[in-house]
Amino acid sequence: MRKSALILAIAPLIFTLSACGGESGQTANITGTPGSNPAAQATRNRWDTIKSRGKLICGVSGEVPGFSFVGTDGKYGGIDVDVCRAIAAALFDNPDAVEFRNLNAKERFTALQTGEVDVLSRNTTWTLSRDTSQGLEFAPVVFYDGQAIMVRKNGNIKSLADLKGKAICVQTGTTTEQNLADQMRKRGITYKPVVFEDINITFATYAEGRCDGITADRSALVSRRTTLPKPDDNIILNEAISSEPLAPAVAKGDTKWGDTVKWVVYSLVKAEELGINSQNLAQFTNSNDPDIKRFLGTEGNLGEGIGLTKDFAARIVKHVGNYAEIYDRNLGPKTKLNLARGQNQLWTKGGLLYSPPFR
Amino acid sequence: MTNSKPPIWRDQRFWRIAGQFLAVFLTAVVITMLWGNLNRNLQQLGIQFGFNFLKQQASFDIGETLIRYNPSDTYSRALWVGLINSLRVAVAGIFFSTIVGVSAGIGRLSDNWLVRNITLVYVEIFRNTPLLLQLLFWYFAVFISFPKAENKISLWGFIGISQNGVEFPWFTLSPEFSALVLGLIFYTGAFIAEIVRGGIQSVPKGQWEAGRSLGLKPGLLMRLVIFPQALRVIIPPLTSQYLNLTKNSSLAIAIGYPDVYFVASTTYNQTGRAVEVILLLMLTYLILSLIISVVMNLFNRTVQIPER
Numbered sequence: 157m158r159k160s161a162l163i164l165a166i167a168p169l170i171f172t173l174s175a176c177g178g179e180s181g182q183t184a185n186i187t188g189t190p191g192s193n194p195a196a197q198a199t200r201n202r203w204d205t206i207k208s209r210g211k212l213i214c215g216v217s218g219e220v221p222g223f224s225f226v227g228t229d230g231k232y233g234g235i236d237v238d239v240c241r242a243i244a245a246a247l248f249d250n251p252d253a254v255e256f257r258n259l260n261a262k263e264r265f266t267a268l269q270t271g272e273v274d275v276l277s278r279n280t281t282w283t284l285s286r287d288t289s290q291g292l293e294f295a296p297v298v299f300y301d302g303q304a305i306m307v308r309k310n311g312n313i314k315s316l317a318d319l320k321g322k323a324i325c326v327q328t329g330t331t332t333e334q335n336l337a338d339q340m341r342k343r344g345i346t347y348k349p350v351v352f353e354d355i356n357i358t359f360a361t362y363a364e365g366r367c368d369g370i371t372a373d374r375s376a377l378v379s380r381r382t383t384l385p386k387p388d389d390n391i392i393l394n395e396a397i398s399s400e401p402l403a404p405a406v407a408k409g410d411t412k413w414g415d416t417v418k419w420v421v422y423s424l425v426k427a428e429e430l431g432i433n434s435q436n437l438a439q440f441t442n443s444n445d446p447d448i449k450r451f452l453g454t455e456g457n458l459g460e461g462i463g464l465t466k467d468f469a470a471r472i473v474k475h476v477g478n479y480a481e482i483y484d485r486n487l488g489p490k491t492k493l494n495l496a497r498g499q500n501q502l503w504t505k506g507g508l509l510y511s512p513p514f515r
Numbered sequence: 516m517t518n519s520k521p522p523i524w525r526d527q528r529f530w531r532i533a534g535q536f537l538a539v540f541l542t543a544v545v546i547t548m549l550w551g552n553l554n555r556n557l558q559q560l561g562i563q564f565g566f567n568f569l570k571q572q573a574s575f576d577i578g579e580t581l582i583r584y585n586p587s588d589t590y591s592r593a594l595w596v597g598l599i600n601s602l603r604v605a606v607a608g609i610f611f612s613t614i615v616g617v618s619a620g621i622g623r624l625s626d627n628w629l630v631r632n633i634t635l636v637y638v639e640i641f642r643n644t645p646l647l648l649q650l651l652f653w654y655f656a657v658f659i660s661f662p663k664a665e666n667k668i669s670l671w672g673f674i675g676i677s678q679n680g681v682e683f684p685w686f687t688l689s690p691e692f693s694a695l696v697l698g699l700i701f702y703t704g705a706f707i708a709e710i711v712r713g714g715i716q717s718v719p720k721g722q723w724e725a726g727r728s729l730g731l732k733p734g735l736l737m738r739l740v741i742f743p744q745a746l747r748v749i750i751p752p753l754t755s756q757y758l759n760l761t762k763n764s765s766l767a768i769a770i771g772y773p774d775v776y777f778v779a780s781t782t783y784n785q786t787g788r789a790v791e792v793i794l795l796l797m798l799t800y801l802i803l804s805l806i807i808s809v810v811m812n813l814f815n816r817t818v819q820i821p822e823r
Contacts (some may be wrong), residue, residue, distance in 0.1 A: 262784050269560055290787030291560030323578075323679070328777070329784035337576040337586040349576045350691070352771045353780070361771070364659040366678055366690065408561055 202406075202413045203463060206274050211253040214240035215273035218258035219355050222379045222486050222493045223279050223299075232256050236277040238482045239298055239404055243275065243420045245475040246468040261329035262353060265290055268407050275417055277404040279373065281331045286405075295404040295417040296425075300499040300508050303335050303397040304374040306381065309389050311368055316345060316395055323348040325367035327358045335398040336371050359384070373400050375487070375495060382492045415462045423469040426451060426511040427478035429502055434477040437470065451514045458514055469514070479509065553790060568786045569594075575781055577773045579689055590782050597778030598799065604692070604774060605761045605803070608699040612760060613753075615700055616707020621737065623712045634708065641705035647766055650698040654770040657697075658690035691772035695764065703760045710752045714745035746818045754811035758804050765800075775799060 206212055216224035216236050224234040241251035259267050259278060268276045269291050279301075280286075282294045305324070307313040313322070316339065326333050328351045340347050350367050352358040359380050362370040372380070374392065381387045404421065406414050427433065430448055432440050440448055449455035453466030460466060476482065479502075487495045501507025523529050557564055569591040576586050577596050581603065584596045622634035641649070659678060662668065667677035675682040680689040718741050726736040765776035776796065783792035 262780060265784075265787055266789055270556075286787070289562065291562050328781050333576075333781070334574045334586075334785065337574055340576070341586055347576075349578045350771050351578065351773065351777070351781070353768050353777075357769070357771075360655070361659065364655065364678075365663060366659050409559055 202271070202274065202410045203416065206247065206413075210248070211255055212240060212244045212247065213255050213257060213272070213274050214243070215257050215259045215264055215267050215276040215278055216240065217260075217278045217355075218256065220279060220376055220379050221382060222375065222491065222495075224256075224277070233486065235299060235482055235486045236279060236404075238476055238486065239277045239421065239424075240275065242424060242472045242476045242482075243417060245471045246416070246420050246423070246464055249471050249475075251475040260353065260355070261327060265292065268292065268405060271407065274413070275404055275406050279376065279402045280405055281373075281400045282403045282405075283331060291408045292405045293408045293410075293414045295406070295414070296421045297401040297403045297508075298421055298424075299375065299402040301373040301375050301400040301402050303332055303371060303400055304377055305369045305371045305393045305395070305397070306362075306377045306390050307369045307393060308365075309391050313368060313393075315393065316340070316343065316397075319347055319369055320345050321347065322368035323350050323366065325358050325362045325370040326351050327355050327372065328353050330372075331398070331400065332371055332373065339397050355380075371397065373402070375402075375493075378493050378495060412463060416464065419462060420468075420472060422511040422514075423451075423472050424476075424479040424482065425502070425509045426514060427469065427473045428480045428509075429504065429511060432473055432478060433481050434473055434475075437473050441470075447514070557790075562787070564790065566791055568782075568788050568791070571786070573782070573785075575785065577778065578771075579692065579773055590786070593778050593782065594775065594795070597773060597775035600772070600778075601761075601764055601767075601774040601776070601803075604696055604699065604764045604767070604772070607696050608703065608760045608764065609757050611696070612700045612703040612707060612756075615704030616756075617711050619704060619708035620711025620715065623708060624715060637701075638705045638708050641701050642709070646698065646702045646763055647769055649702055650694060650766055650770055653698045654690065654694035658694045661690075689772070691767070691770055694770055695767050695772045695774075699760050699763060702763070703756055706756050706759075707753060710749055710756065711745070714747075714749035715741055717748045718744045743818065747820070750811060750815045750818060754808060754815075757807050757811065761803050761807060762800060 214237075216232065216234075218224050218226060218232070220234070222234055224232060224236040227233045237256070240254045240256070244253045245251045247253070257267070257273055259273070259276070264276055264278055264280065265286070267273050275295075276292075277298075279299070281301075282297065286292050287294055305316065305319070307319075313319060319340075324336065324347050326336060326349050333349070333351065336347075336349070350361065352361065359370065361367060363384055370377070374396075377392050381390055381392070384390060404417055406417055430440075430451060432448070432452075440452060441454060443449060443452075443454075446455065450458055452470045453459055453468070457466050459468040465471070477485070483497065483500065484490065487493050497507065499508045501509065503510040520526075554564065570589050572587055573590045573593040574586050575593070577584055577593060579600060580596045581599050582596060584592060619634045619637060622630045623638065625631045625634075658680070661676050661678050664677045664679045667675040667679075667682070669675055673684050678690065680687050681693055682688075722740055722744065723736070726740040731739065764774055767774040768777045768780065771777075779792050779796050783789050786792075
């Protein structure tokens with residue numbers, strides 16, 4: 157009896173000592189690099205962490221066909237997924253060196269902040285507060301979207317005003333939720349939000365008829381409509397509620413890694429602008445155009461500025477293709493979604509896609 | 516020196532006190548380490564710890580509110596709305612699950628074969644399937660499957676049931692609220708039934724015999740003799756079921772009822788204030804649990820045998 161009491165009393169002591177030991181060890185480690193902020197040090201290593209791991213960990217939704225979705229062949233596909241593959245192609249010359257993690261709207265930022273994922277490529281809207289106070293750093297927009305509302309064809313709803321007093325299904329943790337509230341407040345329309353965390357449950361509840369409308373990014377509505385029991389019974393209202401620039405994001409404080417993701421996205425756009433795609437890449441390797449030479453790394457060493465190889469852009473195009481190829485493969489007329497390029501066209505063709513010079 | 520004290524390290528009292536000190540010290544060390552780690556990580560992300568965000572405009576709407584709320588109110592107001600919604604579920608849930616549980620518990624011991632077995636099937640089904648599954652069942656298979664508002668089912672002329680919920684002449688219960696409360700009532704009720712059955716069976720057989728020999732009818736015997744004695748055994752585990760019900764109400768998030776956990780998670784998502792919001796939530800549930808414990812302990816004291 158007395159012996160066990162003694163052990164009970166001593167046990168915390170042992171734990172304390174070991175805890176102190178652990179802490180002092182850590183302290184020594186930190187002071188080992190004088191004059192530098194240990195925290196900043198840790199983030200700057202993200203690039204090396206990925207390199208030594210040998211693969212990229214990419215946070216995706218996994219629930220939105222055309223953006224990120226597991227297809228019938230068991231492989232991830234979609235425009236967001238292809239961005240991850242492009243990054244892997246640039247880093248490892250291997251588009252399959254990616255591990256995908258499915259994240260819901262609520263989990264995504266924490267997963268990025270805590271380093272669970274290296275990059276978030278998950279139809280995420282670039283907003284000021286996310287960019288400044290939530291510890292995120294956005295790469296260029298990969299898809300210009302806008303929020304919309306989907307209703308049932310036979311529901312007699314033609315515009316937002318017709319939704320007065322009606323129930324609207326929304327997914328939480330999205331800009332969508334706030335935009336809807338803003339728009340309805342502006343127009344003085346009272347409505348009943350029915351809000352869910354899970355995107356599948358949000359759409360299932362709408363499909364069951366609990367809500368008269370459902371709101372999300374237009375592309376997501378188009379995409380999820382294909383998974384509804386009777387897709388053609390639903391229409392998407394033309395009124396745009398907001399603009400939603402969807403962009404990949406990385407954790408703040410790591411310029412090198414941020415630059416890498418940024419220039420991978422620009423490479424996709426630039427390749428399309430230069431007319432280089434995965435099929436005709438070989439023809440361009442002997443090109444005399446200095447712009448193309450710099451882009452493909454046959455002249456100069458632009459890629460090395462961000463720690464990549466000279467030919468990182470050529471690797472991307474070889475394995476994943478240019479922006480147009482990615483778009484057509486996932487969202488274009490040959491797919492179920494059949495989304496027109498619209499704003500997501502090159503600037504030279506009246507769209508918003510524009511890459512800064514590769515020089 | 517016949518009565519000399521033992522050396523201090525052989526003294527049990529010393530070790531008891533020292534143990535307490537060490538435990539406090541250890542806790543303090545762990546908290547300091549975690550706090551330091553948190554601050555380092557937040558600093559690295561350029562995020563400042565603080566609760567000022569509570570004064571910002573929430574700018575999201577909440578489907579059900581008992582107090583006045585609109586999207587231009589603050590996050591703290593939104594959280595109050597959520598808390599009141601949670602309390603509404605907890606109070607209704609505790610009240611009705613007690614009725615369901617006590618009835619089913621007594622029913623389990625009924626002389627009537629049908630009553631005994633119906634309650635047995637009820638208890639076994641509800642105790643042995645996950646609550647989340649039950650909530651989704653109530654929501655999708657029951658409430659959402661009701662007809663559209665135009666063709667609502669009318670009960671006794673004044674209750675209307677449709678996809679929009681249960682309409683009484685003076686108020687309407689949303690399908691989300693109804694599914695959550697019913698799910699919690701029947702799930703917790705099954706556990707309470709077992710507690711009640713155990714409590715009743717713990718009353719010595721002699722008490723039944725004594726009651727019957729006094730000529731008490733079964734109903735009166737249960738009410739006057741058996742149940743008051745069973746309460747002494749029932750109340751402590753019952754308290755824990757009330758705590759479970761209150762905490763389980765946070766599963767509302769799965770079926771879209773805006774309880775405090777739901778509003779907090781939206782808040783956390785819109786502001787990125789994960790740590791602050793989780794701390795607030797922990798504090799909220801802790802306070803709720805402590806209140807239930809204190810009330811139930813006071814009640815418990817009144818049913819115990821007074822000792823001299």
